[in-house]
Amino acid sequence: AQTVTQSQPxxxxxxxxxxxxxxxxxxxxxxxxxxWYKQPPxxxxxxxxxxxxxxxxxxxxxxxxxxxxxxxxxxxLKISDSQLGDAAMYFCAYRSPNTGFQKLVFGxxxxxxxxx
Amino acid sequence: DVxxxxxxxxxxxxxxxxxxxxxxxxxxxxxxxxxxxxxGLGLRLIYFSYDVKMKEKGDIPxxxxxxxxxxxxxxxxLESASTNQTSMYLCASRAQGSFNxxxxxxxxxxxxxx
Numbered sequence: 001a002q003t004v005t006q007s008q009p010x011x012x013x014x015x016x017x018x019x020x021x022x023x024x025x026x027x028x029x030x031x032x033x034x035x036w037y038k039q040p041p042x043x044x045x046x047x048x049x050x051x052x053x054x055x056x057x058x059x060x061x062x063x064x065x066x067x068x069x070x071x072x073x074x075x076x077l078k079i080s081d082s083q084l085g086d087a088a089m090y091f092c093a094y095r096s097p098n099t100g101f102q103k104l105v106f107g108x109x110x111x112x113x114x115x116x
Numbered sequence: 117d118v119x120x121x122x123x124x125x126x127x128x129x130x131x132x133x134x135x136x137x138x139x140x141x142x143x144x145x146x147x148x149x150x151x152x153x154x155x156g157l158g159l160r161l162i163y164f165s166y167d168v169k170m171k172e173k174g175d176i177p178x179x180x181x182x183x184x185x186x187x188x189x190x191x192x193x194l195e196s197a198s199t200n201q202t203s204m205y206l207c208a209s210r211a212q213g214s215f216n217x218x219x220x221x222x223x224x225x226x227x228x229x230x
Contacts, residue, residue, distance in 0.1 A: 009156075033216055045206065045221035052216055091158060103149075103174070104219060108158040 002027045004094050006107035013082045014115050020067075021077045021110045023092030030054075033095040034068070034075045035104070040088040048090070051075065079112075087114040119143070122207050122222040130230055135194040137225050139207030146212035148190035149219060152176065153204040162205075165190055166212065197229045 003026045013019035025034070036048040051059045051068050059066050063083075067076045079086055092107040123138035141148065147166050151159040161174030163182040171182050179201060183191040190209075194201055204226050208219040 004158075006158075035218060037218075037221075043204075043224040045208075047218040050216060050218060103161055103164065104159075106159040108156055 002029075002032075002094050002096060002105050004092055004105050004107040006092055006110050008110045009108075010111045010113065012113045012115065013079070013086075015082055015084060017082055018078060018080045019082055019112065021079075021090050021092075021112065023075045023077070023107055025073050025075065025092075025094050025105075027073065027094065027096070029096055029098065031097060033097070034066075035093040035095070036064070036066070036075075036077045037091045037093060037106075038086075038088045039091065039109075040085075045091070049077065082114050084114050084116065087112055120207055120209055120220050120222040122205075122225050124225050125223060126226050126228075128228045128230060129194075129197050131197060131199060133194075133197050135197045135227070135229075137192040137194075137205055137207075137227070139190045139192070139209075139222055140188050141190075141207075141209040141220070142188065143209060143211070143220070144187065145209040145220075146187070147210045147219075148184065149208040149210075150174075150180075150182065150190065150192045151206040151208065153206055153224070159206065162192065199229050201227065202229045203227060 032053045034051045037045045049061045063080045089109045093104045119142045121140045149164040150162045165171045165184040181193045206224045207222040210219045
């Protein structure tokens with residue numbers, strides 16, 4: 001079974017600085033999807049960014065980008081020019097197209113603190 | 117815009133009660149999911165449904181059941197609530213067949229069993 005590991009329970013960053021959140025995963029599959037979700041204090045999980053394993057180019061969404069290292073099974077999230085509104089729990093998630101109805105496997109989350 | 121609505125944000129029940137958590141989506145999605153979120157454990161899948169009246173067990177189904185009588189509604193049932201079921205419960209939905217599409221989540225129900 002696939003597993004997702006987020007080794008940083010909590011990270012801190014100052015406004016306008018850059019922070020990187022780590023995620024590693026374990027799989028024997030060659031094709032899969034990876035996601036970063038954000039959960040602010042309002043609690044609704046919001047998709048931040050997604051990456052398809054067969055694409056070599058790293059995904060980017062405005063200030064958010066990923067460093068996808070397929071051989072190392074690593075999928076880190078970089079947040080540039082951090083803002084107070086970025087404070088949230090961040091979850092890394094894995095999806096296989098081959099498992100039943102594309103279930104998501106989540107990591108344990110990283111709490112990001114942003115200070116002025 | 118996608119909307120997943122969970123009927124309660126906070127719920128307090130007593131041990132042994134039968135508890136219903138309701139979730140409604142307005143996107144005509146085939147797939148719906150119930151997760152449990154606990155600190156240090158992330159989100160764990162309880163049950164999911166891929167069509168009306170169809171369901172599959174997730175990773176932690178014990179003590180739970182589900183009902184999907186209509187496509188837009190997916191209910192999580194705690195048959196006899198216990199204190200170890202105190203948790204945050206998240207519902208999600210997703211369109212079938214769109215492999216790279218994300219799941220859309222509700223705001224969560226924080227359930228306390230006394």
